[in-house]
Amino acid sequence: MASSASPAQGSQTPSEKGLYERWRRTFSSMTGAGLTPEEQEAEVEGRNHRTCEQWKAQMMEYSPAVTFMLKHLELSGCPVKPSNIECGRCDWTRSGGFMPEGKIVLCQGRIFNKSHMEHTLTHELVHMYDQCKFKVDWLNLRHHACSEIRANSLGGDCKWAREIQRGFLSISKQHQECVRRRAVLSVKGNPACPDEAAAERAVNEVWESCFSDTRPFDEIY
Structure with missing residues (x-):
């Protein structure tokens, strides 16, 4: 009896099947096809988080305003590590926030471009500087x-x-x-x-x- 699988599926090697599965997941995440609402939300949040982390790293390395603030925070005795700046979910009213214990939150999904992130991060670093210098x-x-x-x-x-x-x-x-x-x-x-x-x-x-x-x-x- 002939196999019910299509010729293309039946002839796939394990590596080809793995490649196809990755393609299927990528396509689903881009279009939402074949995903439950919960899976779609998770895919969107995952993309937002990866983008936020990527932009954050670029800001900490190359932004004149951000690197200036990081330098002066270190000179003031309050060095800032990447782990002190977190990308996370926030409500729709804000793009970032500062916590007095020394954390900054960048609101993934609420930052629209790199310029917006630069302004948001510099804003929160000023709060961190004030906390460090003046014990607000x-x-x-x-x-x-x-x-x-x-x-x-x-x-x-x-x-x-x-x-x-x-x-x-x-x-x-x-x-x-x-x-x-x-x-x-x-x-x-x-x-x-x-x-x-x-x-x-x-x-x-x-x-x-x-x-x-x-x-x-x-x-x-």
Whole structure:
């Protein structure tokens, strides 16, 4: 009796079958064909994680702003290893975060290109620098506001092109307005902050001294 397998399948060597299986998995991950919703989600997260790790390594090696911050953190006694910067899942509202115990999280799937990652990572490294140098009390709204002002100003978050992408356009003092708006938004999310008015008040109280403090940069990046 003739075999029910197709000639191509029946004549495959073990290495050819392995190659075909890898191709099938790659095709499925690209198209979602043949995968359950859970498998599709896992494939997407896997790709996001690999991309995030690849870009992170490139930033730590080649980005002028990131390597500058890493150098000054080391000079300040707080060296940063790749393991201190993690790629992980976050909610849709953020692209990164800093944890006072010395960890930075880059939100895989929420970082859209290398420039976005550079700004995000530099922002979080400014927080890490402030923690290292000034022992920030993150539940103190004035402390939090100061670090947010500095991170938003120095990290590249408020560059003109980024603001245009967000739908904000200001003819004068665009940078300052962006820094203030984003600092208030961050402080508002502090569990010790009762309302937006308190966040605005904290930002206003420290604005002059913290906006003018560009350490470790000589000027706004």
